[in-house]
Amino acid sequence: GENVEQHPSTLSVQEGDSAVIKCTYSDSASNYFPWYKQELGKRPQLIIDIRSNVGEKKDQRIAVTLNKTAKHFSLHITETQPEDSAVYFCAAIVDTGTASKLTFGTGTRLQVTL
């Protein structure tokens, strides 16, 4: 099955700096890569996603890059703000429909300090 590794496990940045979280996946057939933000005690919220036919996607301060050859993808957050502090999870999936199962990375706890 799919195996997703995520680094770093914790990340502390100063407000205004950029944060980068990296993930690798094992199944070359994976074709959909969402990123989730989870605040303490809350549900994971989708913040951005990318499909395997695209190398990069950006949404305001958030961007995701995908390298299919190397089987890794990264989340980039620019101009970080205190409200970006949360746990971020990457995920990968071989998307064949609504029954396809997500495999999550281990999570990165991001702390944005003032």
Place this chain on the structure above:
Amino acid sequence: GAVVSQHPSWVICKSGTSVKIECRSLDFQATTMFWYRQFPKQSLMLMATSNEGSKATYEQGVEKDKFLINHASLTLSTLTVTSAHPEDSSFYICSARDYRKDGYTFGSGTRLTVV
């Protein structure tokens, strides 16, 4: 759109009792729902895939007789933790996907504490 409602948000039960958690898709039909368990400071671990009108598919290591899943309609899946023990205390989250969209929507989660 693509809202998933989960109840209860938290529950405390005595050891040996059973607890039922409900997950509803409010504005779409979900033939498949997923149940996750999340321990503190850990990732979401898939427990089982709930299929409408058929048996759930359990991940390796998950006891199907302990975690009963019922998906009786296209909008409702339930997870029953039977004979709960303190080690079952965790955050349980359901998820479903609206076939019209990308992305998986999560319920708000249920924090189960077994005392």
